[in-house]
Amino acid sequence: MLVLRLAKENPNWGYRRIHGELLVLGIKVAASTVWQILTGAGIDPAPARASSTWAQFLRSQAEVLLACDFFETVTLTGVRMYVLVVIEHTQRWIHILGATPHPTTAWVAQTARNLVMDLDDAGCRARFLIHDRDGKFPALFDSILADAGIKVVLSGIQMPRMNSIVERWIQTCRHELLDRTLIWNQRHLLHMLREYERFYNNHLPHQGIANTRPLQPLPEPITDPAQISQLDIRRHPRLGGILNEYHAA
Structure with missing residues (x-):
C-alpha cells in the first residue's frame, strides 16, 4: 500500500x-x-501540532506579512555559516537570501535590496516584516525595507513564538536537510539550500496552507x-x- x-x-x-x-x-x-x-x-x-491564539493572529494578517531570521550551521572544516531566510506568511513561499561566514552590514543590506527586487518581480504587496533583535540586523537593513514601504516589526526578547512561522521553517530545514548532510564549504551549503528551496516551494505540501504547495496548486x-x-x-x-x-x- x-x-x-x-x-x-x-x-x-x-x-x-x-x-x-x-x-x-x-x-x-x-x-x-x-x-x-x-x-x-x-x-x-x-x-x-496544536494551534495557538498568536498563530491564529498571524494567519489573519498573513497576506501582508513577511518574516525573516538568521540560522547557523557549521561546515566540516569548522567554519560557522550564517544563513538568512525570508518567508511569506500567505503562501509559505521561502526565499533563501544567502549564506556567509561574515554577515557584515554591507552584506545584510545587499540581501535587503535583493529581497525588495524579488518581491517587486513577484508582485508581492507585503507591508510588514518580522525579525528579532539580533545585532546582525543593522539599521540600514530596516531603512531599505522602509523605503520600499515595508515596516519592520521587532519580536520580543526571548519570544520565538512571535516569529513562529520562520522558526518552524528553520526547524524543518534542519530536520529534513542539514541534520542529514555533511556540509563541505559555503558553495556546497548554497547548493544544498537552493535545492531545498526549490523542493519546498514547488513540491512540499504544507499543513499551514491546507496541504497545498507554495508555488503549485493541488x-x-x-x-x-x-x-x-x-x-x-x-x-x-x-x-x-x-x-x-x-x-x-
Missing part, C-alpha cells in the same frame, strides 16, 4: 505529511484514514478507485535521496 511505502521510505514523516503527499499525487483520502493505516501497521504517527483529486489502483508512482530523489518527490508516471 502506498501509505506504508511512503512511511517506510521516509521514517521522519508524520501522518499529516503523508496525507499531504497523497493529495499532491491526486489521491483524496482523509488524514484520519492515513492515521488508522499507520496505527494498524504498528507505526507510531507523529501527533498533530491536482484534481482522483475519484475512480480503479484508477487509483492502477497508478504507477515513481520516486524522484533529490540530493542523493535526502529528499524524495513522488509523481505518477
Whole structure:
C-alpha cells in the first residue's frame, strides 16, 4: 500500500505529511484514514501540532506579512555559516537570501535590496516584516525595507513564538536537510539550500496552507478507485535521496 511505502521510505514523516503527499499525487483520502493505516501497521504517527491564539493572529494578517531570521550551521572544516531566510506568511513561499561566514552590514543590506527586487518581480504587496533583535540586523537593513514601504516589526526578547512561522521553517530545514548532510564549504551549503528551496516551494505540501504547495496548486483529486489502483508512482530523489518527490508516471 502506498501509505506504508511512503512511511517506510521516509521514517521522519508524520501522518499529516503523508496525507499531504497523497493529495499532491491526486489521491483524496482523509488524514484520519492515513492515521488508522499507520496505527494498524504498528507505526507510531507523529501527533498533530496544536494551534495557538498568536498563530491564529498571524494567519489573519498573513497576506501582508513577511518574516525573516538568521540560522547557523557549521561546515566540516569548522567554519560557522550564517544563513538568512525570508518567508511569506500567505503562501509559505521561502526565499533563501544567502549564506556567509561574515554577515557584515554591507552584506545584510545587499540581501535587503535583493529581497525588495524579488518581491517587486513577484508582485508581492507585503507591508510588514518580522525579525528579532539580533545585532546582525543593522539599521540600514530596516531603512531599505522602509523605503520600499515595508515596516519592520521587532519580536520580543526571548519570544520565538512571535516569529513562529520562520522558526518552524528553520526547524524543518534542519530536520529534513542539514541534520542529514555533511556540509563541505559555503558553495556546497548554497547548493544544498537552493535545492531545498526549490523542493519546498514547488513540491512540499504544507499543513499551514491546507496541504497545498507554495508555488503549485493541488491536482484534481482522483475519484475512480480503479484508477487509483492502477497508478504507477515513481520516486524522484533529490540530493542523493535526502529528499524524495513522488509523481505518477
